[in-house]
Amino acid sequence: MTSFSKIVSSKWTGHRNALLSLVCCAIASPLLAQQPLKTLLVGVDHRTVTSLDGNWHYLVDQPPARALYAPDGKVNDKTYALNTHPNIDSGPHNAEYDFATAPTLKVPGDWNTQDPTLFRYEGVIWYQRDFGFEPKPNTRTFLHIGAANYKSFVWVNQKRICDHEGGFTPFDCEVTAALKPGNNFVVIAVDSTREVDGIPSVGIDWFNYGGLTRDVSLVTVPMQFIDDYDIHLKHGSTFSAADATTLTGYVHVVGATAGTPVTLRIPEAGVDTTLKTDADGRAPFEVKASKLELWSHETPKLYKVELASGSGDQQDKLTDDIGFRDIRVDGTRILLNGKAIFLQGVNEHAEAPYRTGRVCTDEDVKNIFGFLKDMNANFVRLAHYPHDERMEREADRDGIMIWSEIPLWQHISFDKPEVYAKATYMLNEMIRRDRDKASVILWSVSNETPNNPTRTQFLTNLANEARRLDPTRPITSAIIGPHAKGNEMVENDPLTNALDVVGQNEYVGWYEGRPEDADNIKWTLPQKPILISEFGAEAKQGNHGGKDQRWTEEQQVNVYEHQFVMINKIPQVRGLIPWILMDFRSPTRNIPKLQDGFNRKGLISEDGKKKQAFYLFQKTYKEHSVGKAE
Structure with missing residues (x-):
């Protein structure tokens, strides 16, 4: 059997777009390289x-x-x-x-x-x-x-x-x-x-x-069955009232011959139509809804969507709960249903509250979203990999917007085509699973990757692949650096050219400089929407002291307060995503009594105890006192 690495060229040259088209229809992992998708x-x-x-x-x-x-x-x-x-x-x-x-x-x-x-x-x-x-x-x-x-x-x-x-x-x-x-x-x-x-x-x-x-x-x-579908608000070059009542997409039926009927019903929206598959089993459509309430943080409206193909005992039927909304970038603004928004968010690893371990139950998800709502958040970055589908379902119901990313994090072999193939396949799996989740507003291709031409070409192609798979959502990535030169911070990473929204990670006051240094830093950033995608400091819950005493709750608050001064001076910032909602296990964090195997940058301890910084963000988000939508 032929491995994927033998199918593609062994040299990772500038002609990577040819590889892109190949990996879309082949298994990306050497484990699965022997078979079609x-x-x-x-x-x-x-x-x-x-x-x-x-x-x-x-x-x-x-x-x-x-x-x-x-x-x-x-x-x-x-x-x-x-x-x-x-x-x-x-x-x-x-x-x-x-x-x-x-x-x-x-x-x-x-x-x-x-x-x-x-x-x-x-x-x-x-x-x-x-x-x-x-x-x-x-x-x-x-x-x-x-x-x-x-x-x-x-x-x-x-x-x-x-x-x-x-x-x-x-x-x-x-x-x-x-x-x-x-x-x-x-x-x-x-x-x-x-x-x-x-x-x-x-x-x-x-x-x-x-x-x-x-x-x-x-x-x-059944022998003929629906394996994939995409049902979303029409995404024109600009958002318009006409598009706000038009739904488009496709339904795919495995094993269907050309002309196989597929029904699409959304009773509450007045949609009841019969589609026909093409020779590939794909039934594209564009239909008008008689009425449609758009999904948003304030009104997370979901519609019962009914799909069916075939008849009798060979009929395949399923339903889904889908919200319809428009998300796009306009200059330095992020627009939801044509209205500029500011993302008041937080990062979150898939660490189960109270018990630790991987999030995998309804109770885990309920606890996390309870924290988010208590914090007055409208957004969460699911770091650094796709989370349990329960998270997106709950976010759909609660009106919490999501950043979803694949785990391209730092030490990746960007020079190897088989690794690019794996990344492309993971991107396909993530987008295919969650494309119809209204809560997901950003696809991210990476986090904190090294700035070099090989990586930049790799991720630029991956960003373009994400757009091919889903042209309705902005593409982002979290970039680390630059280091301060005096009081100047200039973000010149060429990867920003491939992004619609730029995530900027920085830890002024913790890994770099003192908290008060942030007050005078001048940022030069791309003229795109900027999300401060990671910032913060570690504090052991219950450890108290002076505002300049590291590892205390008071110093964590002090870092954030000076960050707020800095962030309010950056006009294109469109979202705050502190690192992180909850303390999480990490084997690299080994200071006894302070870390004990946990990253302590959480606003909440692993056992659910809220630190002072949590209440700072709760108040800040309630008052909308940091950042603005435009």
Whole structure:
């Protein structure tokens, strides 16, 4: 089988756009390079599914992952994947394992916080679960995995089904041919090992939680089924009242012949129309709604959208809850439904409040959004990777706007075409999953990457790929630097030329200079909307002292107050995104008693206790005293 790295040129030259068109239709990871782009189901959380969440048996594959990887590095299909059992009487000897009597882990969930012996483990864990199934004629069944960090290898009833690379986006494996009536089993090997050419790479400032971290389910559909759709407000060159009642997009039906009817209904908006697929199974449309209330922070209106294709027992039906709004850039302004807005936000890692570990439950999400609403925020940056889909769904309902990004963070192998291919595929998975979420207003291609021509070309092409996939949203990235020269800060990173909105990370008063130095800094920034995408200081909750005493709540407030003075002098700032809502685990933060393995820049401690800085932002956002929309 041919690997993706052999398909593309081994030299990463200036002709990267040719690579762009290639990776859009090929699997980006060497794990999946052998096959065309697989089915990725949209709206699974709105379908009737068979949940496989719950307790899964697990076994640890000790380094160097003897059960998963053969000596030549290839995946071994003959060990734990077979799910054999030791025979105490006679018969062949198995590989000295037994899932049936092995301990269990909860899925979804990371393994690090469930078993103390696995807290710092990075490597391979084998998951196994039995399930009953009764196949239905003329249907197809997929195993849907919301996310697994980082590489996944899937077997059903001893048959290798699929592989996936990437820790934060969903994937679907067709299991139709492997299933049988009655008892079945699935084995999934998840490898959380960090790799130099992975995304992210080896050096990350957050905890590398491993495992099946999001929901797992079986999805059964007819032979012809809806796998993808995009339904959004028409996005013209300017926002107009006429566009505000026009919906456009497409519905895609797998296996459909040309002319297959597809119905689109939005009863509350007066939309009831029949579409026809083309030869590729795609049914484009443009329809007028009789009435349409646009989604916003103040009025997060969602409409029940009904889709159907086929008829009788071969009819595929699903519903979704979608809000319609227009987001665009005009000069240095960000316009929502034609009105200039200022983003009062905060960064957030997918660290579960109170219990820690990966966010994976409704309660986790409820707690996070409770903090956001209490803070008077209208925006959240989901750092530094796509979060659980529950986050976007809750944001849709609550009117919280979202920045979503893929995990291109600092130490990436930007010179390697196979890494660019992985990034493109992750971007496709993120955008495809969340394209119809009104809350998502920005796609981000990276965070804090080194300023050099190779990186700039890589990310410029990636930004253009994002625009090709979704021309309705602005593209951004968080840029680090420059360092102050005297009281001057000049942002001249050429990546800003590829962005619609510029995210500016800076830590004046913490990593650089004193808090009061911020008062006199003069910024030179692009004439684009600027979001101060990271700023802040560390403070241990409950640690008090003078305003200049580091690691105290008082000094954290002092840093922010001087930041506000500086930010109010930058006319094109259109949003505040302090780092970060909650303290989060990071193995690089090792000052005893102050950090203890946590990044302490949170406005709230990991156990939900609010620091003084939280109340500063609560008051600032209520009074709208920092920054302006235009």
